[in-house]
Amino acid sequence: MKITGIETFVVSNGFTPPRPWHFCAIRTDAGLTGYSEFGSDGITRGLVGLVQDLGQRLIGKDPTAVEKHYVDLYRAVRQAPYGATQQAIAGLELALWDLAGKALGVPVYKLMGGPHRERQWVYWSHLATYRANNWKLFGVKPLRSLQDLADAAREAPARGYTAFKTNIIWPGDPARAISQGRLGPHDQVATRDIVKQAVTQIGAMREAVGPDVGICLDINVNFKPNEAIRVGRALEPYDLFWLEIDNQDPHALAQLKSSVRAPICSGEQLQTVRQYRPYFELHAMDVVKVDVQWQGFSAAKKVADLAETYELNIAPHNYNG
Incomplete structure (x- = not known):
C-alpha cells in the first residue's frame, strides 16, 4: 500500500466570528483513506499550504510507517519548528494513524497499546461562552x-x-x-x-x-x-x-x-516534550493540557508519559471541540 495523494478541506461551522474547521485526507492505491482534523482558526491558508507542502514528502510511501514519517517531517522543518508547522505535521500524522488502523482492521487506540479505561471523566467546556x-x-x-x-x-x-x-x-x-x-x-x-x-x-x-x-x-x-x-x-x-x-x-x-x-x-499551546519539560521541571502547573490535534498522537503520548514521571495528571484538549 502506497500513498497517492493529499487533500485538504476547509469547512465553515457557522460561528460568529468565523471559525473554520480544517480536515486532511490521505489517499492510497489500496483504496483506503485516512482522515484527520488539524489546526486552528486565523491562519487557514498558511495551515493548508503547510499540510500540502509537507504532504508531498509522503507520496509513494508506506502509510503504516507512522513514526518514521513523523520523524522525517520533523527533521524537514527543523529551522521553523512548532506552532503552525507542528499543527500541520500533526494533521498528517493523525491521518496516517487512521490509515494504519484501517489497514490492520483495528481502532487506533489498540495501536497505542490498548485502552487504559472504559469510561472517561469529561467536563463541559466553554459553558455559555459560545x-x-x-x-x-x-x-x-x-x-x-x-x-x-x-x-x-x-x-x-x-x-x-x-x-x-x-x-x-x-x-x-x-x-x-x-x-x-x-x-x-x-x-x-x-x-x-x-x-x-x-x-x-x-x-x-x-x-x-x-x-x-x-x-x-x-x-x-x-x-x-x-x-x-x-x-x-x-x-x-x-x-x-x-x-x-x-x-x-x-x-x-x-x-x-x-x-x-x-x-x-x-499547556494547551505547548507542543512536544521539548516545550513541556521546562514547565514540568519547575512544577509550574498542576494539570497538564495536551492537545492531540495540535501536536499529533505520538508527541502527545510522549508528553503524557513525561507528565507521569512528574506526578502530573493530564487533561486532553481539543481546540475544535
Missing part, C-alpha cells in the same frame, strides 16, 4: 442577564456533568466574553471591571450549582501573571476546580501557581 455570539446557532436563549448565566450553569449537572469550564462573560445585548486569547482593550490587565465581573459571574454560577460541581475558569493568554494572580485571589471563595492560563514563560507560570489557591491548568 452563546455570547452564537445563541441562535445552538438554539438556546441569549445571555441577557446574570440569571441567564446561572441557568446555563445549571444545565451542566442536569445533563450529567460533574464539572464545567467557562470564561469571563458579560451578559447583555449583545453579550461578550474574554475568550480564546483574542485581542481586547484591556491589554492583558485585569481591570476593576474584569475582576468584578469574574467574581459576580462565578459567584452566581457557584450558587446555582452548589458546592459539588467543579467550576473551571479559562483566562487563556488574556492576562500577565501578576494580573492573573488578582483574578485568582478574588475567586478564592468560590473554590475553583482549576484556573486555566497559558503563558510562554515557565518561571512566570510557576510564580502564579505559588500565589493562588486554585490549581493551575496550562
Whole structure:
C-alpha cells in the first residue's frame, strides 16, 4: 500500500466570528483513506499550504510507517519548528494513524497499546461562552442577564456533568466574553471591571450549582501573571476546580501557581516534550493540557508519559471541540 495523494478541506461551522474547521485526507492505491482534523482558526491558508507542502514528502510511501514519517517531517522543518508547522505535521500524522488502523482492521487506540479505561471523566467546556455570539446557532436563549448565566450553569449537572469550564462573560445585548486569547482593550490587565465581573459571574454560577460541581475558569493568554494572580485571589471563595492560563514563560507560570489557591491548568499551546519539560521541571502547573490535534498522537503520548514521571495528571484538549 502506497500513498497517492493529499487533500485538504476547509469547512465553515457557522460561528460568529468565523471559525473554520480544517480536515486532511490521505489517499492510497489500496483504496483506503485516512482522515484527520488539524489546526486552528486565523491562519487557514498558511495551515493548508503547510499540510500540502509537507504532504508531498509522503507520496509513494508506506502509510503504516507512522513514526518514521513523523520523524522525517520533523527533521524537514527543523529551522521553523512548532506552532503552525507542528499543527500541520500533526494533521498528517493523525491521518496516517487512521490509515494504519484501517489497514490492520483495528481502532487506533489498540495501536497505542490498548485502552487504559472504559469510561472517561469529561467536563463541559466553554459553558455559555459560545452563546455570547452564537445563541441562535445552538438554539438556546441569549445571555441577557446574570440569571441567564446561572441557568446555563445549571444545565451542566442536569445533563450529567460533574464539572464545567467557562470564561469571563458579560451578559447583555449583545453579550461578550474574554475568550480564546483574542485581542481586547484591556491589554492583558485585569481591570476593576474584569475582576468584578469574574467574581459576580462565578459567584452566581457557584450558587446555582452548589458546592459539588467543579467550576473551571479559562483566562487563556488574556492576562500577565501578576494580573492573573488578582483574578485568582478574588475567586478564592468560590473554590475553583482549576484556573486555566497559558503563558510562554515557565518561571512566570510557576510564580502564579505559588500565589493562588486554585490549581493551575496550562499547556494547551505547548507542543512536544521539548516545550513541556521546562514547565514540568519547575512544577509550574498542576494539570497538564495536551492537545492531540495540535501536536499529533505520538508527541502527545510522549508528553503524557513525561507528565507521569512528574506526578502530573493530564487533561486532553481539543481546540475544535
